[in-house]
Amino acid sequence: MAVYEQTYKRYAGPLTSEWNRFLIIPRHAYRAVFGSKLFTAFFVICFLPLLVEAILIYLHHNFSAIAAMKINVRELVPIDAYFFQTFINIQGGFAFFVALLVGPPLVSRDLRNNALPLYLCRPFSRTEYVLGKMSVVLILISVITWVPQLVLFLFQSYLEGFTWFKSNLLMINGIVLGGLVWALLLALLTQTISALVKWRVVASGVLLGIFFIPTVFGAFVNEVFRTRWGNIISLGALIKNVTAGLFGTFDRLWDVMRFRDFDGTITEIQLVEPPLWASWMVLFVICAVCLALLSWKVKAYEVVR
Amino acid sequence: MALPATVQEELIRPQTVDDPPVIDLHGLSVAFGRRQILKGLRGDLRGKAIGLLGPNGAGKTTLIHTLLGFHQPTAGTAQIFGHDITDEAKKIKTLIGYMPERDAFIAKMTAVHFVRLMAELSGLPSEAALERAHEALFYVGLGEARYRKLDTYSLGMKQLAKLAQAIVHGPKLIFLDEPTNGLDPPARLRMIKLIREIRDSGQANIVLSSHLLVDVEECCDEILILRDGQIAVYCNLEEERKSNRKFLMLETRGDQNKFVEALSSLGCEYAISSDSRLKVVLQNGVEVRDLYRLAGETQVQLRRLSYKRDSLEDIFLKAMENGYGGL
Numbered sequence: 001m002a003v004y005e006q007t008y009k010r011y012a013g014p015l016t017s018e019w020n021r022f023l024i025i026p027r028h029a030y031r032a033v034f035g036s037k038l039f040t041a042f043f044v045i046c047f048l049p050l051l052v053e054a055i056l057i058y059l060h061h062n063f064s065a066i067a068a069m070k071i072n073v074r075e076l077v078p079i080d081a082y083f084f085q086t087f088i089n090i091q092g093g094f095a096f097f098v099a100l101l102v103g104p105p106l107v108s109r110d111l112r113n114n115a116l117p118l119y120l121c122r123p124f125s126r127t128e129y130v131l132g133k134m135s136v137v138l139i140l141i142s143v144i145t146w147v148p149q150l151v152l153f154l155f156q157s158y159l160e161g162f163t164w165f166k167s168n169l170l171m172i173n174g175i176v177l178g179g180l181v182w183a184l185l186l187a188l189l190t191q192t193i194s195a196l197v198k199w200r201v202v203a204s205g206v207l208l209g210i211f212f213i214p215t216v217f218g219a220f221v222n223e224v225f226r227t228r229w230g231n232i233i234s235l236g237a238l239i240k241n242v243t244a245g246l247f248g249t250f251d252r253l254w255d256v257m258r259f260r261d262f263d264g265t266i267t268e269i270q271l272v273e274p275p276l277w278a279s280w281m282v283l284f285v286i287c288a289v290c291l292a293l294l295s296w297k298v299k300a301y302e303v304v305r
Numbered sequence: 306m307a308l309p310a311t312v313q314e315e316l317i318r319p320q321t322v323d324d325p326p327v328i329d330l331h332g333l334s335v336a337f338g339r340r341q342i343l344k345g346l347r348g349d350l351r352g353k354a355i356g357l358l359g360p361n362g363a364g365k366t367t368l369i370h371t372l373l374g375f376h377q378p379t380a381g382t383a384q385i386f387g388h389d390i391t392d393e394a395k396k397i398k399t400l401i402g403y404m405p406e407r408d409a410f411i412a413k414m415t416a417v418h419f420v421r422l423m424a425e426l427s428g429l430p431s432e433a434a435l436e437r438a439h440e441a442l443f444y445v446g447l448g449e450a451r452y453r454k455l456d457t458y459s460l461g462m463k464q465l466a467k468l469a470q471a472i473v474h475g476p477k478l479i480f481l482d483e484p485t486n487g488l489d490p491p492a493r494l495r496m497i498k499l500i501r502e503i504r505d506s507g508q509a510n511i512v513l514s515s516h517l518l519v520d521v522e523e524c525c526d527e528i529l530i531l532r533d534g535q536i537a538v539y540c541n542l543e544e545e546r547k548s549n550r551k552f553l554m555l556e557t558r559g560d561q562n563k564f565v566e567a568l569s570s571l572g573c574e575y576a577i578s579s580d581s582r583l584k585v586v587l588q589n590g591v592e593v594r595d596l597y598r599l600a601g602e603t604q605v606q607l608r609r610l611s612y613k614r615d616s617l618e619d620i621f622l623k624a625m626e627n628g629y630g631g632l
Contacts, residue, residue, distance in 0.1 A: 006444060008506040011437065011475035015399075015428035024425045032413055114409040118470060121373050121403035121480075122426045123395050300375040303337050 021124060025132030026139055033102055033136070042101070046094040046144040053087045053152055061159040079156055081171055081247045088149055088175060088243060092182050095141040096211065102140060103190025104203035106133045107298065112198050117300040126298050130191065137187040146179025174247035182239050185283060188290040195297035211235055228254050228273045235286075238279045245276040325387030326351045327478060327510045328372065332381030335364075335371050342367045344534040345381060352527025352541070354504045357514040358621060359531035365514045366406065368531065369480050372512075373403055385478065399428065402476035404467045406483040406514075410455045416442055417451040420469050427474035434473075441469040445499060461492035468499065478510045479503065485520050493520075500524045522617040530621060540620055555583040555596070556609035563603040571595065581608075 034040050059065055060079055077083055110116055119129050153175055157165035190207060197203040214233040221230030231237035244250035255271045326349035335343040343364045357365045370376050372383060374394040383390045385397050411419050417438050424434035424441075442451040445465040450458070455466060464484065471479055481500065485493045501524055504511055515521050521528060522542070530538040557564060558581060565583070568575050574586040585596070593610065600607045 008444070008472065008503045008508050009475060010477065010508050011429060011433070013433050014430065016425075016430055018395075018428075021426065021428070024422065028418070028422050028425075031418075109412050113412050114405065114407050115411045117373075117375070117403065117405050118409050118411075118423060119426060120375065121398065121401070122423070122474075123398040123428060124426050125395075300373075301370060303376070 018123065022128040022132035023135065025129070026136040029106065029133075029136045033140075039101055043098065043140075043144070046091070046098065047148070049087060049090045049094070050144075050148045050152070053083075054155065056083075057152060057156045057159065079160075081168070081174065081249050084149060084153060084171055084175060085178075085243060085247045085249060087152075088145060088178055089240060091145045091149070091179075092239065092243075095145050095182060095186060098140050098144065099137050099186040099190050100204055100207055103137050103187070104194050104197075104207065105200045106136055107191055107194040108198045108200065108203055111195065111297075116298065120300040126295070130294050130298055133191050133194075134184075134187040137190055138183050141183035141186060142179065145183060146176050149175045149179065170248055174243060178239075178243035178246045181242060181283065185235070185239065185287065188287055188294075192290040192293045192297075195294055222271075226257060226269050226271070228271045232274045232278060232282055238282055241273060241276060241279045242283065245279075250276060325384065327355065327386065328512070329384040329387075330381075331383060333368075333371065333378055333383045334380040335367055335376055336379045337376075342534050343371065343378075346383075346534075346536055347381075348529075348536060348539060350527060350529065352510070352525065353507070354500070354511040354513060354525040354527070356521035356525030356528040356542075357512060357531065358516075358518065358521055358528055358617075359537070360625070361516070363531040364534040365531055366482060367534075369403075369482055369512065369514055373401070373480065374398065400477040402471035402474065402479040402509075404471040404479070404481045404484055406486060408463060409467060410463065412456055413454065415452050415454055416447055416458070416466050416469070419455055419466065420473050423470040424473040429474055437473050437475070438469075441473040442466075444472070445469045446495060460487045461489065464488060464492070464496065468496070472503065472509075476509060478512065481511060481513045483515055484513065485515065485517060497523050518617045518621055528617070528620075532625065537625070538620060538623070542617070552612065553585045553587065553593075553596075554609070554611045555585060555607060556581050557583060557600070557605050558608050559605035560603065561605065564600060564605040567599040567603055568596075571599070 034043075056077060057079060059069075059071070060076055066076075110119070116129075120126065150172065153168075153171060157168075189210065190203075193203045193206050193210070197206055215236055218230035218232070218234040218237065221233075222228055231241070241250060250273075252273045252275065254273050257269045257271055258266055259269075260266055328350040330346040330348050330350075333343055333346040334341065346368070357368065359365050367376065371378060372385060372390055374390060374397070378391065386400060388397050388400075390397060411422065414422070417435075420438035420441055421431075421434045424437055425431060429437065439448075439451065442448055445468050447462060447465050447469065450462060455463065458466060464486070468481075468484065471481070484500065485496050488496060497520060500511060500513065503509055504524060511524070513521060513524055526541065526543045528538070528540050528542060529536060530540070561577070561581070561583070565575055565577065568585060571591050572588045573591060574588075576584045578584060587593075596610070597607065599605075
């Protein structure tokens with residue numbers, strides 16, 4: 001259909017492969033996402049803790065720099081599982097705000113403008129659509145969480161030597177899986193909310209609510225009942241426990257609370273975190289519910305029965 | 306992994322007489338809950354441009370949506386170019402384009418970006434998609450406005466952008482659902498012209514659903530009228546036009562009595578509708594030139610002669626009054 005010919009002609013060229021066609025969605029979405037200067041600035045800020053992390057790792061191995069700065073090596077944070085776990089948790093916080101800024105309009109905008117039939121009338125399934133929309137958030141979060149963490153882990157291994165790498169190999173589990181679980185959960189949550197709520201501001205509010213309201217309620221339950229089981233409904237606590245489990249630093253005993261009764265006797269209560277399997281189970285249920293809701297909402301047309 | 310060669314070949318191969326029908330319905334039924342929307346549709350459609358007609362709620366849009374794979378049939382099935390709509394849905398989707406009835410676009414995108422995205426989702430490589438997006442927008446007449454955001458388009462422009470996304474990947478079959486909805490007369494004429502151009506190019510078949518009979522009459526050579534989810538009438542307009550060439554409307558000046566007597570002598574049936582107008586049914590072996598000869602002999606002027614045939618409106622109204630008639 002050349003411009004000068006102005007006639008309808010079929011396309012006779014090659015077609016792209018089907019398996020990675022869902023990645024077309026994030027490629028086009030990023031044009032709009034990074035069109036916002038505010039978001040771009042925020043995304044750059046997300047890398048600052050990683051820079052600090054890289055500097056700390058570097059300082060550990062640069063004795064001349066330590067000497068010049070007159071720092072005692074013992075004062076430096078040790079580079080171990082806790083070190084990487086702390087930074088992955090910090091990056092997790094940034095990831096939440098990235099998801100909050102990018103996720104809500106992704107599906108809702110298509111639903112509002114009846115764009116779904118345009119996607120689904122092509123050789124492009126509902127699964128590919130959801131996967132494509134999720135990968136917008138997934139890729140961005142991965143770029144600021146587990147991918148740079150993994151690079152820094154390799155950097156530390158390079159500086160420390162192969163023995164350190166071999167003895168800390170399990171940390172890769174924590175970095176990659178911990179980051180991926182958080183990214184997947186955020187991507188699923190944002191897409192589900194986006195599919196259910198048509199307006200961006202409301203969707204962002206709902207995401208904040210889902211994150212903070214159960215956390216506050218869980219903290220309230222913890223205080224009132226002198227337990228840690230309230231954490232089972234807090235997304236932040238759940239992901240923290242799961243990441244700790246993956247890093248091998250999870251300890252169920254959180255604290256021991258001592259208090260004096262009216263008769264003067266001292267009672268000790270052990271505050272024990274919910275078991276890891278319970279945290280995994282809750283995350284699994286949340287993901288399953290999100291998938292069920294997405295499968296219900298992401299359709300070319302709603303059928304009125 | 307590129308698409309299998311057979312699919313690509315099928316995309317570019319023109320339709321021949323020996324090919325399977327464009328749409329083949331095998332007792333297709335669709336129900337939403339307890340509501341039966343399509344009731345055992347049967348028949349094969351082979352027209353270059355197939356018109357779907359019917360009153361509101363007849364099942365036109367549901368039929369299109371089912372053929373596109375948006376709804377699952379509750380019984381029966383259908384085939385598009387010989388491919389089953391349930392078993393080979395993805396293959397079918399590589400062959401079709403769809404222009405939905407309602408406003409449908411992706412917000413905050415320029416037209417060229419939107420059409421390019423749609424082309425890429427249809428499987429075109431990025432560069433080819435961009436090239437064809439420009440071409441498609443020029444073709445539908447949005448060339449100058451292609452860098453404007455779709456949100457700022459008028460209704461007519463949005464309709465054209467929807468058409469551009471439906472044809473950008475060069476499909477073999479294009480579903481157009483109410484393409485002239487909400488258009489002013491010049492925009493409607495432009496849309497009809499585009500549809501006819503695509504039809505006449507012979508590169509794609511068209512299924513046009515519209516409640517405007519005149520649109521269907523201007524564009525289609527085959528029509529399917531639905532009523533209550535069943536086929537009320539199937540009609541090949543081309544054949545209808547040919548078969549009705551024996552019915553004439555005449556306007557005369559002069560002594561009509563002598564002329565009608567002469568017509569009777571030729572064995573033609575006639576009816577006088579007014580002083581100067583006649584309806585004539587030509588008998589076999591009688592040609593129009595015989596009428597001119599008779600007019601000359603009886604000193605009558607033939608001021609107007611036209612073929613009278615059932616208009617689509619007549620066919621539609623009859624279909625609504627009478628029972629159901631399959632293919």
